[in-house]
Amino acid sequence: MTSAPTPADLDPAAPTTTVGDTVTTQLTNGLTCELPASSPLARLLKSQRTWVGPSARERQAILRGASSVAIVGASPNPARSSYFVGTYLQQSSDLRVYFVNPNADTILGQKAYPDLASLPEVPDIVDVFRKASDIPSVVDDVLASGATTIWVQLGIYNEEAARYGEAHGLTVVMDRCIKVEHARFHGGLNLMGFDTGVISAKKTGR
Secondary structure, eight states, X not given: OOOOOOGGGBOTTSOEEEETTEEEEEBTTSOEEEEXXXXXXXXXXXXXXXXXXXXXXXXHHHHHTOSEEXXXXXXXXXXXXXXXXXXXXXXXXXXXXXXXXXXXXXETTEEEESSGGGSSSOOSEEEEOSOGGGHHHHHHHHHHHTOOEEEEOTTEEOHHHHHHHHHTTOEEEOSOOHHHXXXXXXXXXXXXXXXXXXXXXXXXXX
């Protein structure tokens, strides 16, 4: 029987991915391990993150300054989170929304594009639904496209890729849901204290 991992087995530099109530990370021996998100080891992994990313005020400015967003890893499957996010952005924002999926023809009634290079314009934000290990290659694609902001969805974290992107001039948001962030900054949710993260349903002006 394989023994449970200890803090010494965890690699704090390895990317971690949170899906539902499970955190997946890589051990120092190269194997991957799934941990309950509520476990002490999973909390330890999150506490060891040293990259933070833009503040709430900065994320608000990113969203308010954007006119277009491309969703990489968009899915035509209504059960997938990218579908919900795409629906929300189409219906509740003024953003021009593009869907990037080489295996789909249309998503939410719109043409799906095989890659960022095929889009009719350079998007202001590239919102990413790909696993953590894919993020470095996506960063390279974003850089090649000329886009200036990569937004990696909630539960997806790759610190090395974040630092790499920033070093090459990208604005990087990671492990945050663009739908939730847009809603809190545009009246659906109100961030009462930008530093506290306290959220209220009280509506405010744009």
